Amino acid sequence: MKTAIIGAGAAGCFCAIELKRRLPDVVVDIYEAGNKPLAKVAITGGGRCNLTNSFEEIDNLKEAYPRGDKLMRRVFSTFDNRDTWEWFENEGVKLVLQDDHCVFPASQDATRIVNLLMTRMRQLGVNILTRHKVDSVKSLMEEYDSVVVTTGGYNPRNIIPGSTGDLFEGLDLEIVPPVPSLFTFNLPTSPVRDLMGTVVDNVTASLAGTRFKASGPLLITHWGMSGPAILKLSSYAARHLAEVRYDSTLLVNWCGEDNLDSVRSALQKNAVKNPLKLVVNSHPEYIPSRLWSYLVTKSKIREDARWAEIGPKGLNRLAETLSNDSYHIKGQSRFKEEFVTCGGVSLTNINYNTLECVKHPGLYFAGEVLDIDGITGGFNLQAAWSTGYLAALSIAGKTG
Ligand SMILES: Cc1cc2nc3c(=O)[nH]c(=O)nc-3n(C[C@H](O)[C@H](O)[C@H](O)COP(=O)(O)OP(=O)(O)OC[C@H]3O[C@@H](n4cnc5c(N)ncnc54)[C@H](O)[C@@H]3O)c2cc1C
Structure with a gap:
């Protein structure tokens, strides 16, 4: 035989x-x-x-x-x-x-x-x-x-x-x-890449207009985003992303599984508790300070603004950025091959x-x-x- x-x-x-x-x-x-x-x-x-x-x-x-x-x-x-x-x-x-x-x-x-x-x-x-x-x-x-x-x-x-x-x-x-399958996302136009090396322990990443979603740590790199949450998402959506030629919209919830309402009410509590503190100086413990400062700016809140000054609209914009932050994916890179x-x-x-x-x-x-x-x-x-x-x-x- x-x-x-x-x-x-x-x-x-x-x-x-x-x-x-x-x-x-x-x-x-x-x-x-x-x-x-x-x-x-x-x-x-x-x-x-x-x-x-x-x-x-x-x-x-x-x-x-x-x-x-x-x-x-x-x-x-x-x-x-x-x-x-x-x-x-x-x-x-x-x-x-x-x-x-x-x-x-x-x-x-x-x-x-x-x-x-x-x-x-x-x-x-x-x-x-x-x-x-x-x-x-x-x-x-x-x-x-x-x-x-x-x-x-x-x-x-x-x-x-x-x-x-x-x-x-x-x-x-x-x-x-x-x-x-198992690749990282290129975000060629995003200034977030300046924060390369930043890690957030538990985000939820998803692709706009699809059911593809994955949670876990995220790493910002000099070309875009990587880390377990992104690799998992690339695996779940491998065929879809190939079909759209790796041109898609990535949504990041920096607060893990928390939804817009609970993020907004947490921010609200913070605003009431620390009205005179600068927004840019009061980052939640799970968001590194440089990333927080980037997200505050992305929400169109001035660097010298205090919690008492940003009003419901400012709070809403910040909650939206934290829970539904959007990036244009254009291309993929291999993760350590x-x-x-x-x-x-x-x-x-x-x-x-x-x-x-x-x-x-x-x-x-x-x-x-x-x-x-x-x-x-x-x-x-x-x-x-x-x-x-x-x-x-x-x-x-x-x-x-
Ligand atoms: C860099 C890297 C790191 C990885 N790390 C991990 C990890 O840590 N954990 C994990 O679970 N997975 C990991 N993977 C994935 C994992 O290695 C593969 O899924 C796994 O090796 C697949 O095993 P396989 O036997 O099917 O194929 P392979 O291990 O790829 O073996 C296939 C073999 O077939 C030979 N071959 C192909 N065509 C022919 C032919 N026509 N005639 C004769 N021979 C041929 C190839 O030369 C090769 O030696 C990693 C993958 C890569 C690329």
Whole structure:
């Protein structure tokens, strides 16, 4: 029996290990286009590898996986984040859970994960053929009993159907057009960029005229806005933003979830309590003073104005700016190059219980090549481990 895996990334290597453990006699060949296996894993999480998440803050899987939540629910019934924790710790890698629910190796070093997977593959006799780019899944299927495609995110030569060297030529697969996810917003005309480096711990960011909304910390950068709230929003709205060519209106509620009325009444109380204080000098503790001064000016309140002088109109303008501050997004930038692909092989091609292709028995998909992607926080690697595991289990169940 022979299995080919296309792509020695997180999903491919995990799948190979689990398959060889179950069926030691099966020949497992991994074809890798690059010079080295697991090259991307080595640079994940800024070189620290955020390999999963505790999921404690996730009430609904759709929050973590804007695309593919239903498949992930099914896959997690076989192998979820707790299994991942146990798997790596059983292999001798001590893990740590951070306050933000992200999980890293205690060594804070992604090479610990890479070395472990490489060692296990060597011990189990997995064959890794580096610098072997596969051009056609169909021809590989003629040589092997099963083929697992784990080619990762968007790669123009692999994925666009009908293009030269289309990896899936002749398979008649449905492909969801790939677009980037997890990016930051360019605000080329906004003076807010002068406040680069400013962080607000809990904002709600949304896109005007849409239902896309995300909360969390926001970072002002020299090109626009970044931070967890923005990255999450870029993920939720990845396809919409591609359709409008990254030209949209960002609304920031600097007061988190508070609505206009409650912001206005808090300002009112402050005005009554401190009538003679300068507005510009009395920033709420969650808004840094430089940002407050910018927001006061944006609300057309003079720098020398006192609370008693600004009147209901001034209060209204300030409350509106604080809870519904508007910016023109024009373009996107990559966050430390940690983008992932929204789109890929459509889940309509897949049997959810096995990850086998409905049209082509013996052909499986795992990892980012599928139309599954998550927000930042370890969710994307978790998807790679879980789907790689399930593909191995399915092949072993069929073959063993
Ligand atoms: C800089 C960066 C940092 C990240 N950090 C994190 C993080 O900390 N936590 C997290 O959860 N996610 C992170 N991600 C996302 C995560 O790395 C990916 O979602 C995950 O690696 C996907 O795993 P995969 O096995 O599907 O694909 P990959 O790991 O991308 O592996 C695919 C492999 O297939 C090979 N390949 C492609 N086409 C062919 C072909 N035709 N023939 C042969 N080989 C081929 C590629 O060379 C590659 O080695 C990060 C992403 C980036 C870019």
